Every structure is written in C-alpha cells, then in structure tokens.
Amino acid sequence: MPQPFLQIDTISVSYGKNRVLDGIDLDIAKGEFIALLGSSGCGKTTLLRTIAGFAMPVSGAIRIGSRNVTTLPPDKRGMALVFQSYALWPHMTVAQNIGYGLKLRRVPARDIAITVAETERLLGLTGLSHRKPAELSGGQRQRVALGRALAINPEILLLDEPMSNLDARIRLQVRHEIRALQQKLGITTVHVTHDREEAMVMADRIVILNAGRIAQEGRPETVYNHPQTGFVAAFMGAENRLILSGGEDGDVIAIAAGASNAACRVPRLGRVLSGGQIEARFRAEAATIAEMSPGGAHQGEGLVLSGDVVDVSYPGGLWRHTVRIGTEMIQVDAPRAVPPGTAVRITIAPDHLFLFDAPAGSPPPAQPHPVPVPDEARVLEASPF
Amino acid sequence: MSITFNGLPASLQASLRLSHLWWVPRGLLLGLLAFVIFGPLTNLVLWTVAERWYFPNTLPISYGFSFWARVFSPRGNAMEALGNSVLVAVLTVVLALALAIPAGFALARLKLPFRGLILIAFLLPQAFPNLPVYVNIARVFYQLGLNGTILGVVLVHMTHGLVFAVWIATAAFSAVDAELEQAARSVGASALRTFRDITLPLAMPGLMASAIFVFLESLDEFTGSYFVGAPDINMLPLLLYTASGGGNYQIASITALVLLVPSIGFMLVVERFLKSDVLSKVGH
Structure with missing residues (x-):
C-alpha cells in the first residue's frame, strides 16, 4: 500500500x-x-x-x-x-x-x-x-x-x-x-x-x-x-446457499454426507471454520448440472448434490434451472436445458465453493427431499406458468 | 343537422346529436362568470362618467367629465393621496421582504423548533378583529409619536403583509432543492455566495409573488391607515371612503379607478420580470 x-x-x-x-x-x-x-x-x-x-x-x-x-x-x-x-x-x-x-x-x-x-x-x-x-x-x-x-x-x-x-x-x-x-x-x-x-x-x-x-x-x-463472509459472497453473486455439516480436518475441509449431498473434502485455502454447521455458497454459473445416471455413485471433484429440476428459463446465454435440493431451492446455469422433473446431480468445483461458519440459528442441514412423484413432475412440466 | 349515422345504434345517434349542444351550458357558465367579474366594474366605469344618475333610470341621464376635473383639481388632493399610497406600498414591500427573506430562509432550511408555531405567530394579527388591533396600535403609536407619519402607516401595513411575505418566502425557499446549494458548496462557494448565486435566483419567482400580494394588500388597506394615518396622511382608500360616505359615487368611482393604476402597473412590472424564463422554474 x-x-x-x-x-x-x-x-x-x-x-x-x-x-x-x-x-x-x-x-x-x-x-x-x-x-x-x-x-x-x-x-x-x-x-x-x-x-x-x-x-x-x-x-x-x-x-x-x-x-x-x-x-x-x-x-x-x-x-x-x-x-x-x-x-x-x-x-x-x-x-x-x-x-x-x-x-x-x-x-x-x-x-x-x-x-x-x-x-x-x-x-x-x-x-x-x-x-x-x-x-x-x-x-x-x-x-x-x-x-x-x-x-x-x-x-x-x-x-x-x-x-x-x-x-x-x-x-x-x-x-x-x-x-x-x-x-x-x-x-x-x-x-x-x-x-x-x-x-x-x-x-x-x-x-x-x-x-x-x-x-x-x-x-x-x-x-x-475470495469473499470472506456469507454476506460478501451473496453480494458478489453467490446467491445459492445451503447449510451443510462438517469442519476442518488438517489441510482440508471435510463435508459430511447429508440427505442430498455426498461426503467430500475440499482444500482449506487458509479458511478458518469452527466446525459443526457450514454455510456453503456458490454462483449459478459455477455449478454444473448432469442428469442422474442409474449407476448413481459418481464421485466427482468438489461438492456433489442431488436434486430435481423444478423450473427452467432462458435469460440469455445459458439456461437457468431452479433445482430443489431437499427443502432448499438453488439456481444452476447450464448451456443445455434439462426439462423440469428430471432428477439431476449438481457438482460445484472446490475453488468455486465458498464455505463459512453458518450463522447461529440456521436451520439444520438439508432434510432428505421428497422422492419426486412422477405425476407431480409431469404436472410441473405441463404447466404453462 | 341533417347528417345521418346509418348503422349506428339509436342511443349513440342521440348522444352524438346532444354533443352538438355542448356550447349551450358552457356559454351560459362563461357568460355568468363574465357578468360576475365585469358587471360591477362596468357599473363603476359608468359612474365615473355619469353627470346625473337617479334611481329609476337604468343608465345615467347625462354623461360628462366634470367630476374628473374636481378630483384632479388642486383642492381634490387625489394626486397627493395616490403618491402617499404608492410610497407606503413600496416601503411596505421593501421592509416586508427585507424581513421575509432571512426569516423564510431560516424557516425553510434550519431545523427550528416550533417552526409551525412561528409561522402561526405571523397570522395572529389577522386572527383578531382588525378594529381593536388597530385602535390599540394607534394608541401605542400615538405615545411613540408615530401616529400621522408615513413610517407609522408602513408599520401597520407590515403587520398585514408579513403573513404573506413570510409564508410565501418560506414556501419559495423550501422549493429550492438543498442539493443545488450543496453542489455550489462542493465546487467552492461559501454559504453566503451560494445564497446569492443559487438560492436567491431560484426562489425569486416566489418572492416576487409575495411582493405582489404585499403591494396590493397595502394599496387597499383602510382600517390601519385610518386609525394611524388620518387625518395627517391622506391615502386613496381614505379618500374613497370619504367620497362614498358622502354619497358622492362619481368621486368614489374615479378614486377607485385611480387606485387601479398602481396595482396594474406593479403587476405588469413584476410579470415582465417573472416572464423571462424564471416563471417556468417555480417550484423547480
């Protein structure tokens, strides 16, 4: 300076x-x-x-x-x-x-x-x-x-x-x-x-x-x-927010498997977390979306979430998907549209995943999301709105 | 009207025909309005040129200008009264604005406690019946030696004029966006310079409007002029009163017409001043 x-x-x-x-x-x-x-x-x-x-x-x-x-x-x-x-x-x-x-x-x-x-x-x-x-x-x-x-x-x-x-x-x-x-x-x-x-x-x-x-x-x-707080991350566009459990483990941060996410380990990069509940934030364009393959247990790099597509729209450039993860809704951008009702796997690379201590009084980690009922999915798909 | 509207429903045709008659109520209304405004004025003008006009006659019996000669004769003291009236009105405007500009600015800009009460205080002289107020002022002025002086009459007129002047000036200064002043401060203008270059020119239309009000109020004012000024200071409204009281409608009407001259003249001067792109900025 x-x-x-x-x-x-x-x-x-x-x-x-x-x-x-x-x-x-x-x-x-x-x-x-x-x-x-x-x-x-x-x-x-x-x-x-x-x-x-x-x-x-x-x-x-x-x-x-x-x-x-x-x-x-x-x-x-x-x-x-x-x-x-x-x-x-x-x-x-x-x-x-x-x-x-x-x-x-x-x-x-x-x-x-x-x-x-x-x-x-x-x-x-x-x-x-x-x-x-x-x-x-x-x-x-x-x-x-x-x-x-x-x-x-x-x-x-x-x-x-x-x-x-x-x-x-x-x-x-x-x-x-x-x-x-x-x-x-x-x-x-x-x-x-x-x-x-x-x-x-x-x-x-x-x-x-x-x-x-x-x-x-x-x-x-x-x-x-490198936003230092959840507020800054949100202000800089990382509007997607999930509460997960996990904590520091030496040079990595270990995130425990939850109802909608697989266990994963990401580099600590100097971050300090007190452990317990973690607030995870990421941008819509930082996540990748893939249809759930019947094999299931794909172990990618970074945080992997499972959910289902609720809505898809085209703001220009990329398709914007609203995806339900447990009880939370997140936005994911992709070059190709995935129709509503599809069960999908969302992957967020470690360097695009911002982790903070969850503020006191956060709801517990995501509950298992209701198994998508095919009928419901079809209704959503057919809905003109 | 012989145009037919084939294919249109009957009700629509009827309403179209009715729309041609719109000028009837409109014309009646405008005519009524014109009569209310110009009727008394016409009567007044007729009286100024009437030599003889008695009760059963709708119009004067004979016309002439002999009363004009009487009003403007050296003994008629109409010109002296006119001069006094204009002098008092101008002094009242100058003094009222000299007080209203700082007062209005302070009331508009500073966070004064009891701002509402201060504004109401200027209304107080109006809240009481004029007569007791002016009788008491006359008593006090008599002790101070202000009775029968131009200054005394000006001061009485100011009790009246200040309400308009301060209230309108407060509104005019409030309408000037404080950011315009801050912008001047920001490029280096002192507070005083900002007031001179930015605030005052932008509030000027409002201040001129208050000047018109004060001037016209002063020109018309009778009660205060009577108790404080008469008989030493002769003013036009007093002349008017004496003439009408004596049943001399010709002299009263001519005096009234003379009274219109400074009013209209002042309004023309101010309007001309306002017109030059300032008027468009009222409340801007």
Whole structure:
C-alpha cells in the first residue's frame, strides 16, 4: 500500500440515535479509484457525504495528505461531488454550470471560457454551451455534472451513484468513459454504487459496506473470488446457499454426507471454520448440472448434490434451472436445458465453493427431499406458468 | 343537422346529436362568470362618467367629465393621496421582504423548533378583529409619536403583509432543492455566495409573488391607515371612503379607478420580470 492520500480514520456517523457508520477505516492512495459498494441503507452515501463535508462524524478524522479536514466546510476541502440527481443549476446554461467553480476562484473570464470549452470537448458536450439543463438529455446532464466537478481540477472526485439515472445502454458506455477520464487525469476518486458489475469494471479497489461497517475490501478479483463472509459472497453473486455439516480436518475441509449431498473434502485455502454447521455458497454459473445416471455413485471433484429440476428459463446465454435440493431451492446455469422433473446431480468445483461458519440459528442441514412423484413432475412440466 | 349515422345504434345517434349542444351550458357558465367579474366594474366605469344618475333610470341621464376635473383639481388632493399610497406600498414591500427573506430562509432550511408555531405567530394579527388591533396600535403609536407619519402607516401595513411575505418566502425557499446549494458548496462557494448565486435566483419567482400580494394588500388597506394615518396622511382608500360616505359615487368611482393604476402597473412590472424564463422554474 503506497502512502495514503485520503485517510478515513475510524469514522462514525449518527443520525439522531441511529448509528449509520461505525468505525470506518480506509486509506486511499493518490490516483486510486475506489468503489463503495453496498445495498441501500448500508451507509455508503453517508460515508461519501462525510468525506465531502455534508455530514459530520461523531468521532474519527478525515485527512488529505497531512491536512486534517474533519471540521472544514465542504467548500474548503478541495473535493468535488457529483450528485446522483446531478443537481445542475436550472437558471444557468451548460457553460455557466461548468464555469461556476472557476468564477468563484476569480479566474479571468477568458481563461474560464477556454477551460469550459476544453471540458465540453472532453465530455462530448461541444455545441451545448448555451443550453439550459432542462433542454438536455439524461446522459448530457450527467456529463455536465461531471464537467462541473472536473473543471475546478479537484484533488478528489466523489461520485454518488452518478449512473443510476441513465438507461442501461448509456450506462455501460459512461462507465468506461468515466474510468478512462479518471485514469487520464489521475484524480483520486471515490465512487458510490449498488451495482456490483459497475464497481468491478471501474474500480481499482472495492469496499463493500454492510450495516455501517466495512464487510470486505480488496481488488475486484479478490473480492469476487475470495469473499470472506456469507454476506460478501451473496453480494458478489453467490446467491445459492445451503447449510451443510462438517469442519476442518488438517489441510482440508471435510463435508459430511447429508440427505442430498455426498461426503467430500475440499482444500482449506487458509479458511478458518469452527466446525459443526457450514454455510456453503456458490454462483449459478459455477455449478454444473448432469442428469442422474442409474449407476448413481459418481464421485466427482468438489461438492456433489442431488436434486430435481423444478423450473427452467432462458435469460440469455445459458439456461437457468431452479433445482430443489431437499427443502432448499438453488439456481444452476447450464448451456443445455434439462426439462423440469428430471432428477439431476449438481457438482460445484472446490475453488468455486465458498464455505463459512453458518450463522447461529440456521436451520439444520438439508432434510432428505421428497422422492419426486412422477405425476407431480409431469404436472410441473405441463404447466404453462 | 341533417347528417345521418346509418348503422349506428339509436342511443349513440342521440348522444352524438346532444354533443352538438355542448356550447349551450358552457356559454351560459362563461357568460355568468363574465357578468360576475365585469358587471360591477362596468357599473363603476359608468359612474365615473355619469353627470346625473337617479334611481329609476337604468343608465345615467347625462354623461360628462366634470367630476374628473374636481378630483384632479388642486383642492381634490387625489394626486397627493395616490403618491402617499404608492410610497407606503413600496416601503411596505421593501421592509416586508427585507424581513421575509432571512426569516423564510431560516424557516425553510434550519431545523427550528416550533417552526409551525412561528409561522402561526405571523397570522395572529389577522386572527383578531382588525378594529381593536388597530385602535390599540394607534394608541401605542400615538405615545411613540408615530401616529400621522408615513413610517407609522408602513408599520401597520407590515403587520398585514408579513403573513404573506413570510409564508410565501418560506414556501419559495423550501422549493429550492438543498442539493443545488450543496453542489455550489462542493465546487467552492461559501454559504453566503451560494445564497446569492443559487438560492436567491431560484426562489425569486416566489418572492416576487409575495411582493405582489404585499403591494396590493397595502394599496387597499383602510382600517390601519385610518386609525394611524388620518387625518395627517391622506391615502386613496381614505379618500374613497370619504367620497362614498358622502354619497358622492362619481368621486368614489374615479378614486377607485385611480387606485387601479398602481396595482396594474406593479403587476405588469413584476410579470415582465417573472416572464423571462424564471416563471417556468417555480417550484423547480
């Protein structure tokens, strides 16, 4: 970790009696792009607003370099915030919006015009100088908001879900535009989002927040492939969840045979489990599906589950199967559709299987699932819904 | 109407025929509305040019402008009253807005305790019957030496005007999105600069609307002007009262017409100011 540039030191924020952020610690290097990722209400926007100076922490400090800015008003922090709503001033033109920060700094009008023209060119807004925000499309407004922040050449750029109001196709394009611009200008950036993919493709480092605390931080591929908690695993797309029994056994984790799964041993990879009940999580695309062969006892690598297909749909690319394992339902993607009612074997490779201590109060390991009654299966198959 | 609708059910044909008669109720309604609005005004205009008009006659017996000469004669003091009225109204607007802008901003933005109570407090002078309130104000003003001064009348008019000014200003500032102000702070504007460059221009249509209300209220105000101003400060409504009380409808009507001039003039000025793309931003 290089010398931290923006340092967030055990920040806690409360709204009344409600503690929104609880001891957040985060060091950000100069030029780094950080994504704050979390579901709504996790405190990510509050953290951004605290960095910007619009929310006061009850404890902790924020430093830029060696400068403590915790009690400074927002206009003295050298940061620029891009709002989710864009917050463009409706009574000013595009050029006035972009140039306002420079006007405040008493930059001569001629230089302002040059910077504004340059910013407009950079963001593809050329020719829109004299329009009012009401006369712009959503994407154009978003770029004006970005241009207004960039024009003052801030040390730190703060982005509050700037793409959530754009339609999906523009969003994909803007992601890359913002990322490329950030790299070109080398601005330290903190980006708040609830979109996992957006955070993954844009950020150098992802910080996942949950209930006012940092759940995990790291490079996108680390967080994606090595989630440290069940929450992070779920947030990174491993929505399938089963409770199994087992525990550590030297360098491996041994999972005991259950009603719907065979016994298996997977490498420990530094994981620490206290034993007893295990929460297993995996992504729909990490599992493979195979029709149950009459021979039965296939002993594959990784966790093997038996179940039956309940539903199948085609979201595009792969077929998505809903499979019943005992009383649980899981999603499994496969290149080929398996009709509902089929008894199947699901295999999850060891490096795609995330194992955690089951939280207290989890239901006991999967009960044996009811033997599929052929009639029932046929009804499901024939059902138009 | 001889068009036939072959193949259409009878009920539909009937309703189509009925739809041609829609203008009848609509026309009646609009006519009634026009009469309610313009009827009294027509009567007023007729009175201003009537030389003689007695009871059984529907229209004046003879027309002329002799009463206009009397109103505008040097002894008629209509012009003095007009000047006083406009001066008082302008001063009332300026003072009321000077108070309402900071008060409205504070009420809209700060988390003040008893915010509702403070807003209600401005309504209090209106909650009581005007007469006892103004009689007592006149008594206090007499002791302070404010009776019979322009300032005294302005202050009385403000008790009236502040309700509109503060309430409308509070609404106007509330309608300005706080994020617009935060965006200005974020690019380096101080709190004061933000207010000047962002908040005030965006709240301006609402503030202008409150100015119209205060101005018109002040121009019309009678009771307070009578107790605090008369007889030293002559105002148009007082002139109107004296003329109507004396049964001189011509002079009263001409005075009323004169009273319309500053009202309409002020509305035109403000409307012109509002029109330039600001009006479209009301509540934006």
